[in-house]
Amino acid sequence: MKLNRSQMVWRAAQDIGDGWLVNLGIGLPVAVADHIPQGLDVFFHSENGVVGVGPLATGNRADTDLVDAGSRTITLRSGASIVDSAWSFAMIRGGHIDVTVLGAFEVAENGDLANWDMKIPHKGPLVGGAMDLAAAAKAVWIVMEHNTRSGGPRIVKQCTLPLTAQRCVKRIYTDLAVMEIGPAGVIVHEIVDGLSREELQKRSGAQLDFAPGCKVLTTPALADVEA
């Protein structure tokens, strides 16, 4: 019933549109690139200025100057370009990114996002481009486990951790459901087989509404990615 991490990013990838400019967050979201449906022509943006990130480069193809924001050696796709940081973030703030797919600690029912500060005492802050992407991409989608390791909800009435941006999240893809955030709150569009609506609600900290066409969340069998 519940999806593994590859299946979660696969599901998010199915909603990417043809011709979009897409920014993928460090960690699990970058794996969305591995599951873009055939026939779509998509450009991936990285905060360090790469417009048109291609597959990872390994071995003697790796060039330490050709990297993404996560310091991974990459290749460029056909038609790629590279700009400097000021331009790269002007691209983000200017609303030129069609969607950013990010991880999250918490998402509130009004779309508030907390994904940058776990409040670990005395550990230095690390915000990077998270606030820029969350505040200014045309759409913010979240890929995350539905619950914390201790079983607590990540979808909540109000975030308890420091906010990344207010009212920014449009969609959430978890291991249990696909949800949208609208003016009225969280609406479930797909739910995994074998999980009741009541159980999904119990695992969530905010009121869920179910779309009239709410259907079973199905994905192909995929090997899990490393955490």
Next chain:
Amino acid sequence: MPINKRVGSAQEALGDVPDGATVMISGFGGAGFPNTLIRALRDRAPKDMTLIVNSATHRLSFTHELIEAGLVRKVVCSAARGRDKGLSPFEQLWKDGKIELVCLPQGTLAEAIRAGGAGIPAFFTPVGVGTDLTKGKEVRVFGGREYVLEEALSADLAIIRADTADRYGNLTFRYAQANFGPAMATAATLAVAEVRAIEDEPVPHDRVQLPGIYVDRVIVAPEIKP
């Protein structure tokens, strides 16, 4: 006198950096760290520096050595997280109140530097509204949306990494090496670049990524990647 921005060594290029200097350091995502110049700055050892740098703790940058050497009073950055579970030297200094830290969203940092070199003293951005990083900052509504006022950043010195230069200081960058470098050079009184090679012929105009008018000194240094 014909312009020639080439300087013989990193020591010479940074020989006049005073105590209390505000210093911008390029590099992000593993590319564009001016590690030869950072080491020369550490050896020059000006005290009470303010660093403006994307990450104070990136594993491929020697920036942390300036902090560990006790030369830094304040850091303006978007990332200062130590990689280990315990506290990094930076985090320990911060905890003990020996170093001041200003954390900005990365795009706000980039734009503040760009503005600093472009004659814009401050700007309104939608990024960070309603978050801990903009507490106490002025917020105004434009077109029904809230924006926060952020001030420009400028510096006494920028040290950056580029690929090639010519005697005029025109620079080219490889792949993602540019990142913060061009904006930082525009926002600093003194801009010093370390490059792989200085060409005898001028860089063709359509290949110049940072005009030499922004660059004061250039040294040749093989790139150090820890």
